[in-house]
Amino acid sequence: xxxxxxxxxxxxxxxxxxxxxxxxxxxxxxxxxxxxxxxxxxxxxxxxxxxxxxxxxxxxxxxxxxxxxxxxxxxxxxxxxxxxxxxxxxxxxxxxxxxxxxxxxxxxxxxxxxxxxxxxxxxxxxxxxxxxxxxxxxxxxxxxxxxxxxxxxxxxxxxxxxxxxxxxxxxxxxxxxxxxxxxxxxxxxxxxxxxxxxxxxxxxxxxxxxxxxxxxxxxxxxxxxxxxxxxxxxxxxxxxxxxxxxxxxxxxxxxxxxxxxxxxxxxxxxxxxxxxxxxxxxxxxxxxxxx
Numbered sequence: 154x155x156x157x158x159x160x161x162x163x164x165x166x167x168x169x170x171x172x173x174x175x176x177x178x179x180x181x182x183x184x185x186x187x188x189x190x191x192x193x194x195x196x197x198x199x200x201x202x203x204x205x206x207x208x209x210x211x212x213x214x215x216x217x218x219x220x221x222x223x224x225x226x227x228x229x230x231x232x233x234x235x236x237x238x239x240x241x242x243x244x245x246x247x248x249x250x251x252x253x254x255x256x257x258x259x260x261x262x263x264x265x266x267x268x269x270x271x272x273x274x275x276x277x278x279x280x281x282x283x284x285x286x287x288x289x290x291x292x293x294x295x296x297x298x299x300x301x302x303x304x305x306x307x308x309x310x311x312x313x314x315x316x317x318x319x320x321x322x323x324x325x326x327x328x329x330x331x332x333x334x335x336x337x338x339x340x341x342x343x344x345x346x347x348x349x350x351x352x353x354x355x356x357x358x359x360x361x362x363x364x365x366x367x368x369x370x371x372x373x374x375x376x377x378x379x380x381x382x383x384x385x386x387x388x389x390x391x392x393x394x395x396x397x398x399x400x401x402x403x404x405x406x407x408x409x410x411x412x413x414x415x416x417x418x419x420x421x422x423x424x425x426x427x428x429x430x431x432x433x434x435x436x437x438x439x440x441x442x443x444x
Contacts, residue, residue: 182427184421184422184423185421185422185423185425185427186419186421186422186427187421187422188421188422190351190419190420190421191345191351191356191420191421191422191424192351192352192354192355192356192419192420193351193352193417193418193419193420193429194279194352194353194355194417194418195352195415195416195417195418196279196332196415196416196418197412197414197415197416198328198412198413198414199219199328199329199330199331199332199412200218200219200220200279200330200331200332201216201217201218201219201387201414201416201418202216202217202218202219203216203397203400203401204216204217204401206401213388213389214388214389214394214397214398215386215387215388215389216386216387216389216397216416217385217386218332218382218385218386218387218426219330219332220277220330220332220333220334220382221287221329221330221332221333221334222238222239222240222241222242222333222334222379223241223242223283223286223287223290223333224238224239224240224241224242225238225240225241225242225366225368225374225376226242226368239378239379239380240364240366240376240377240378241334241335241377241379243335243336244337244361244376244377244378244379245374245376245377246375246376248337248377249363249375249376249377251338251339252271252273252337252338252339252361252377253271253273253339254268254271254363254377255268256363256375259363259375260375268362268363269362270360270361270362270380271360271361271362272358272359272360272361272383273337273338273339273358273359273361274337274338274339274340274341274344274356274357274358274359274424275334275336275337275356275357275358275359275361275379275382276334276335276336276337276338276344276348276354276355276356277332277333277334277335277354277355277356277357278332278333278335278348278353278354278355279331279332279353279354279355280331280353281333281335281353283333283335284331284333287325287329287333288325288326291321291322291325291326292322294318294322295318295319295322298311298314298315298318299315301315302315327410327411328410328411328412332355334359334379336348337359337361337377337379341356341424344356355420356420356424357382357383357384357420357424357426358382358383358384358424359379359380359381359382359383360379360380360381360382360383361377361378361379361380362377362378362380363375363376363377363378364376364377364378384424384425384426387416387418387426387427387428388427388428389428390428393428393431396414396431396433397414399433400413400414413433414431414432414433415431415432416428416430416431416432417429417430417431417432
C-alpha cells in the first residue's frame with residue numbers, strides 16, 4: 154500500500170510548482186523585453202479600451218487592443234457594414250495560399266474538413282493611409298445617405314438610418330481606432346524588412362481562418378478572417394493603474410469623448426506588448442488630424 158503524502162509535503166510541492174511556473178513566465182517576459190524593441194508606438198484611448206469596471210485595488214488591470222480593417226465591400230448603398238468586417242480586402246485567395254491555407258480543399262468543404270485556423274503574423278499600421286481612406290469612405294457614405302434623405306424628407310425609415318449613420322461617423326472621428334491590419338505573412342522578419350518604420354507598423358501574431366463572403370451579387374468568395382490577435386490585451390503596471398482607475402470612476406461615454414490618455418507601447422523579441430509610459434492627456438500625431 155502506497156504511503157500518502159502529508160499535507161505539509163503537498164504544500165511544499167505546490168509551492169515549488171508555482172515558483173517554477175512563475176520563473177518560466179518571468180524569464181519569458183525578460184527575454185521579450187531584452188534588446189531593442191521590435192516596435193514602439195504611442196497609442197491612445199482610441200486603440201486601447203479600458204475595462205468595463207474598476208478592478209479591485211490588489212487585482213490586475215489590462216487594456217484591450219482595438220484595431221480595424223478596410224473590410225470587403227458588400228455593395229451596400231451606403232457601405233454601412235464595411236467598418237464592422239474582420240475580412241480584410243487584401244486577404245484574398247492568393248494571400249490565403251501564401252499563408253499556407255488549402256483554399257481548394259476549403260472550396261470542397263462539403264467533402265473535406267476545412268483547414269483549422271492558424272497563427273500567422275499580421276501587420277498593424279497606426280494612423281496611415283488606411284485610416285485616411287476609412288474616414289473618406291465614411292464621409293462619402295454619409296453624403297450619399299444625406300442626399301437620399303433630402304430627396305425624401307418624409308421617409309421616416311430613411312431619416313432614422315441617416316441619423317444613425319451620422320452618429321456612427323461622428324463616433325469614428327472622435328474615438329475610432331486608427332490601428333488597421335494591412336498585411337499578413339508567415340515570416341515576421343521579412344515583414345519587418347518590408348514595413349520598416351517601427352513607430353508606425355506593429356508586427357503581431359494573430360489567429361486567421363478561411364471564410365466565405367457574399368457581396369450583393371450573391372457570388373461566393375473565399376476570403377481570410379482575422380479572428381483575434383494572439384495577445385489582445387496589455388497588462389497595466391501597478392504604477393500606472395491609478396491613471397486608468399480614475400478615468401473608470403468618471404461617468405464617461407467613450408463614443409463621443411476624445412481620448413483621455415496616451416500610452417507608449419513596445420513590442421519585444423516575442424512580439425508581445427508591454428507599457429513603457431502613460432500620459433494622462435489627449436495625444437495628437439503630426440500624421441493624424443484626428444487624435
